Amino acid sequence: MSAPTKQTRDAVKLRDRYRCAACASFLALTFQHRRRVGMGGSKNLPTPIDGLTLCATCNAGCEGAIQAQALRYGWKVRAWVTNPELVPVYYPLEMAWFRLEGVLRFRISYDVALEMGCRVYGPEWLAWHEAVRA
Template sequence: MVAPTTHVRGLVLRRDGSQCVSCATHTYPLEMNHRQSVGGGGSKVRPLPHELNTACSRCNMRFESDLLAKGLAFGWKVRKWVKNPGLVPMFNAARGRWGLLTSTGGVVVITAVDAFARMREVYGEQWDQWAAEAGLLAMRGATR
């Protein structure tokens, strides 16, 4: 697997506030999480900032097991068949906001309502199932 460059790592850490996007910790070791699985052999292409997020070692390990549905609902993980992970919004727990990640390391902040609509565009009713499992749909009426 080809690791992200030091420059890309810096952009992602800065964008994510140097905290885990899932649990907002900064006390566990932080890792670069590939939003899309790269498989056992990894990828031969260096990842761009919109393909990565910052996760603590605990959450990163759990994204492929008991946190998978929550990870997909919140955009921390993206299904491999999605051609452009930049179209999948991501919630940053440390910053308390939804955003669209850019290939240059930025984020375009969007409302929760917009994020939910975009998730449904990408995943259809499957997203509703993940969101319900993650307790996200209960937030729908309380967020804008």
């Protein structure tokens, strides 16, 4: 996946209310690729569904220290996921799950997020969320 266009970056920032989706910071905002880009990227242009607004610290953490949390909350998706719009996204500041649709996001219940996540990841999704509740 290649770099997003300026229009896509701006649309994602607007959708995410000019804040980091993970920590709500409004400083050093970046475009977080939800799907793995890989070395050298690809010729596919990312869409707004492929990205989130994250601060530089959280963006780096999604590839390291907070990777498990990033997968659990939909900030990242597994490499084999071909439709990232099927993976719900959790915004901690709002304490709510959302379904992304283009440049829009729609608030959904935890039950709907659970259903969506299980449809994509199966038992792995349940295990991620049970581990948090334990």
